[in-house]
Amino acid sequence: MCSPSSTRLNLDGNPIKPITICIIGAGGFIGSHLCEKLMLQTPHKVLALDVYSDKLKHLLEPDTLPWNNRIDYHSLNIKNDSRLEGLIKIADLVINLAAICTPADYNTRPLDTIYSNFVDAIPVVYGKTIGSFLSKDSPLRHDPAYYMLKEDESPCIFGPIEKQRWSYACAKQLIERLIYGEGDEKGLEFTIVRPFNWIDPRMDFIPGVDGPSEGVPRVLACFSNNLLRGEPLKLVDGGESQRTFLYIKDAIEAVLLMIENPARANGKIFNVGNPNNEVTVRELAEMMIKVYSKVSGDQPLETPTIDVSSKEFYGEGYDDSDKRIPDMTIINKQLGWNPKTSLEDLLESTLTYQHKTYAEAIKKVIAQTIAS
Secondary structure (H helix, E strand, O other), X not given: OOOOOOOOEOOOOOEOOOOEEEEEOOOOHHHHHHHHHHXXXXXXXXXXXEOXXXXXHHHHOOXXXXXXXXXXXXXXXXXXXXXXXXXXXXXXXXXXXXXXXXXXXXXXXXXXXXXXXXXXXXXXXOOEOHHHHOOOOOHHHHOHHHHXXXXXXXXXXXXXXXOHHHHXXXXXXXXXXXXXXXXXXXXXXXXXXXXXXXXXXXOOOOEOOOEOOOOXXXXXXXXXXXXXXXOOEEEEHHHOOEEEOEEHXXXXXXXXXXXXXXXXXXXXXXXXXXXXXXXXXXXXXXXXXXXXXXXXXXXXXXXXXXXXOHHHHHOOOOOOOOOOEEOOHHXXXXXXXXXXXXXXXXXXXXXXXXXXXXXXXXXXXXXXXXXX
């Protein structure tokens, strides 16, 4: 653990001065990991803002924790709480992580998604790539260059308006342009982060245990829920979409580098992902089935996966992102950052945690359902 009095140097060899950081959405998946990192390894002070603090409890209690006077939790809803402006004013840096970020919600709550992500959220753009518009028999369709997303070159492409899933991406794109315009015209100092599937055991919820029974979390938690319940994993439209996955602790290392090296990060847009951890959703399911059998001792089902349509799983208006590969040139050049954790190692640690944390609770929920 870092001592507040120890001298730490940034990438240019300059002493890192303690600052006050206001984190909006501190109680969420990314925010809680970032707060943890800041408390354990830096002398910075955090103003932690969120409606919920469940994921911050280990940092807030008891009062004897050595960093207790460096984290100040405020329970508030930023949409209607007058305290927000005052807390921002006393901070040296504001990190905005508030957003609706579950794909099922983009489809069923498009207006909430637009309002929340345009007004509140950290800028993140998920869109289609040039490659997705090439005909299936085009030889260029297999060229990685047409699926590479570069922060300062790639065009922003969305699906049609009737595919309401793209309300999320559109809102994110608008807020990026607003922030960039504020920087260009009014001198706003900013850094924009584009996360590519940051994952970890604490991401999302297990339906019916620590989240709503009818809720639909993101893919990792969906698959974990199926495995814990002994159910086939549902592959939306055959699980053909491709994703890259990044361990949250690797991601937080990148964010800390941005915080402590503002001269290198100001005015930049950074992809933060792991191109080496690219798989189809079907391949991810197959890996998780294998790993979960190892950590739990349970044999896989005879039919471990089933295909479902996106309409059946998400409802009308859903459209999926295609193969997307984050270009890592800028963040490597500016901050010297590269991801470290392989997908295999990440899945083993995640599913070990999920089994240890939820297996017994799931059994009780199933038993209660049968009894009723």
